[in-house]
Amino acid sequence: MPLKTGDTPEILDIELDLLLEAIYRRYGHDFRNYSRSSLERRLAQFQVDSPYKTYSELTGRLLRDSLFFHKLAAYFSVSVTALFRDPFFYAALQEKVLPLLRTWPHFKIWHAGCATGEEPYSMAILLNDAKLLNKALIYA
Structure with missing residues (x-):
């Protein structure tokens, strides 16, 4: 203001x-x-x-x-969607969260309010590249 x-x-x-x-x-x-x-x-x-x-x-x-x-x-509310829409989020996820998730046998991720699926699809791509997708269950 x-x-x-x-x-x-x-x-x-x-x-x-x-x-x-x-x-x-x-x-x-x-x-x-x-x-x-x-x-x-x-x-x-x-x-x-x-x-x-x-x-x-x-x-x-x-x-x-x-x-x-x-x-x-x-x-x-964010009314736009795109693959890897927030690069800082995905960089922090790779650096801080994925190392921890590697130690878990399984984990769940929930993308609430995703409009057309770009955010959970981006997450799946990231997890696949990190060889963690087989441990994940993604809700969208």
Whole structure:
């Protein structure tokens, strides 16, 4: 959201933290570890369609209006899909997770909300290349 007179980046960070904490505690949806820049872009887009100009104003409304929360949450959803859509995710998966999975006899992976299958297919390709696909059960 754009800075209002007197707002500092530190104030905006605190307000965003409080907004995300309110969503988590009130509705159980945890966006606290989402990409900050992505959330800020999506909230700015939401702001275009709403009268709320600060995160604090949004927080107050969200705490009292579940329908309003669902409108906002729709802006957080990723509506695009592609093979290996998030290269940083797959790099971290290869570096940090696959070595651990090699030690397990079997494991399950769930891709919730995948639209047309590119994400689970990307996972299958990655696991196949790592010689781990035979240990995996992928839900999509």
